Amino acid sequence: MLKIEKLCCNYKQIIALSDVSLHINRGEMISLIGANGAGKTTLLRAISGLQNPKSGNIYFENKNITKLESHDVAKLGIAQIPEGRGLFSILSVEENLRLGAYIRDDNEIELDIEKIYSQFPILKEKSKEYAGTLSGGQQQMVAVGRALMSRPKLLLLDEPSMGLAPIIVEEIFEAIKILRDSGTTIFIVEQNAFLALSVTDRAYVLENGRIVMSGNSVELLEDEGVKEAYLGA
């Protein structure tokens, strides 16, 4: 479904990604783990068209999307929950959700909003409040809900666990699993390697902009190198 070939990204002199290749099959839940500054966010930004790669190619459903503009990428069915959530802080929760459906013009938007509310009842209570006034966990729920509103085929998540209490993380990942079970393909980027490897099918390990390892998540969890570098063992 998503295929990345020899992707290179630079920020002026800084090389953020070099020769990154990976693929994600339809219906899979994949993670990418890596330390601070490894290049995880850069990769997701490049997929979503927020950043121009220096070289390499990105294919989505066999279409080359490397040079597409971000809004066209979104229209193809790729949604992203960006690092730090990227909520529209001075718009209400409901307005945020509605903006999530910006690319849609069918008449089931209201229905989907109700679905999000039944999954995260607290959001219904706070629907008229500014998204920026919510707690971190509630904000992450809005971010997840907003991404779902586009009915994505592929959902990219940039460190969804960052800064959240474990119980909230559990709730968020529960929602992601439900989504996967409904057929959405999911790509999670995480610093929290244990969490990411526990919930995904396969994983890639990114170090200094290079993929240094990949394989089944359960196997990576047992790998001595991964344990040492990422699981604090």
Add this chain to the structure above:
Amino acid sequence: MNEFLGFLLSGVTVGFIYALVGIGFTVIYNSSGIINFSQGEFVMAGGMSTVFLLKAGLPLGVSFILAIMITSMIGIVLYKLISFSKESSQISLIILTLGFAIFLRGLAEVVFDKELHTMPSFVGDSSFDMFGTTLTYQSILIMIVSIVIVTLLYFFFKKTKTGQAMMAASINVDAARLMGINIKKILMINFALSAAIAAIGGVLLTPITSTNYEVGIMLGLKGFAAAIIGGLSNPFGAVAGGLVLGILESLIAGYISSEYKDAVAFVALLAILFFMPGGIFGNTKAQRV
């Protein structure tokens, strides 16, 4: 006759014009981070175009609509220049808008002339007495049209999909792009909208103060001051800023001397920038994570 009320009302009248100019500054600043120093020239373009279309024999309503369309086109041209510019730092783009303003003044001088022009009021030149002071129908019209524009703008931002996309883009550009919002399109709409609103201000003001190719300099500055007083990132703050500025000017011109009138905007601008860089309503940008 109630002198104070008279000053107040004439202050409110010009204040609304400053507000219309100021709104444009905030709308463009919000979406692009650029301070558009051609904003005053949009006002001039609106007024001057109307005057000359009228001279060409077109009816008032048609001239008005055409002038707004012409000015919106000018706004779009400026946007195109900015988007094609290789230079992407904010400061050089701001200088680009300054250059464009000078170009527009020169163009107006060539296409039109250097004379001072006026035009008949839409509602006649008569006035009436109210609350012990005299009010012209034109100032009533300015107040009503401005209030209508501001109200429409509010509903546009709040209730329409495009308006919400503009809000989203002003709060978090990257997140807006992830929603599938075409930022370039939004920016272009913002430039056209700012130009159109400024042009309406220019047309409304012309029967009262006349216009020529240079009026944009001062009006741009007043609109900028209005926007800064309102915190620069909030269109409705700019409305309040415009009213505050208009009223202050009018009171100072009335009670002290009209020589100091134009200094008000400069002093207000400096005072705000020094002591309250977030505007009198606090910095709304800072709350936008």
